[in-house]
Amino acid sequence: MTATNVNPIAQAVSTFNRLDVDDQLAVLGLLYADIANQIPANVIDFLPTEKAANLVAQIQQFSPEEQLYALRDILPSTRNDQDEVMLDPHPSKAMVELSRGGTTIPTGEYGSMNTEAKLAFWYLLAERLGTTLIAIPQDYHLSESAIEVGNFLKSLNTNDLVSFMKGVL
Numbered sequence: 001m002t003a004t005n006v007n008p009i010a011q012a013v014s015t016f017n018r019l020d021v022d023d024q025l026a027v028l029g030l031l032y033a034d035i036a037n038q039i040p041a042n043v044i045d046f047l048p049t050e051k052a053a054n055l056v057a058q059i060q061q062f063s064p065e066e067q068l069y070a071l072r073d074i075l076p077s078t079r080n081d082q083d084e085v086m087l088d089p090h091p092s093k094a095m096v097e098l099s100r101g102g103t104t105i106p107t108g109e110y111g112s113m114n115t116e117a118k119l120a121f122w123y124l125l126a127e128r129l130g131t132t133l134i135a136i137p138q139d140y141h142l143s144e145s146a147i148e149v150g151n152f153l154k155s156l157n158t159n160d161l162v163s164f165m166k167g168v169l
């Protein structure tokens with residue numbers, strides 16, 4: 001990140017938004033892992049969690065590969081279109097899925113949430129990473145820009161982290 005922007009949070013958001021989606025997901029996962037012990041246990045009580053919890057529960061029902069596809073589709077902050085049907089990239093498997101209806105990715109449900117509900121979604125999701133939801137692969141290597149964003153985020157206080165999260169969600 002260059003120092004030309006007066007607002008370092010806005011610059012971090014801008015840099016984050018230019019990362020590929022897998023780096024974005026990894027940065028969010030690593031961010032939660034780093035700050036999980038700093039988040040008060042009752043913080044979730046102040047967020048609208050019903051829709052967020054329902055969406056996380058839907059994603060938990062998917063296979064690990066489908067979970068990754070779902071998160072890749074949900075993450076873009078401008079995403080508010082209708083739910084999509086996800087098909088296997090292998091043509092013969094996709095044909096079988098078409099006959100069964102495929103897996104519905106709830107992008108529209110996420111897109112309709114307000115910022116606080118999206119914060120709740122990512123908080124609840126992060127709590128389950130590596131248990132009931134797919135973890136960041138051990139062999140995944142972040143890009144240089146993703147490492148830079150991650151290192152910057154480690155230096156922020158809680159209020160600035162919330163500002164960053166609101167900016168990327």
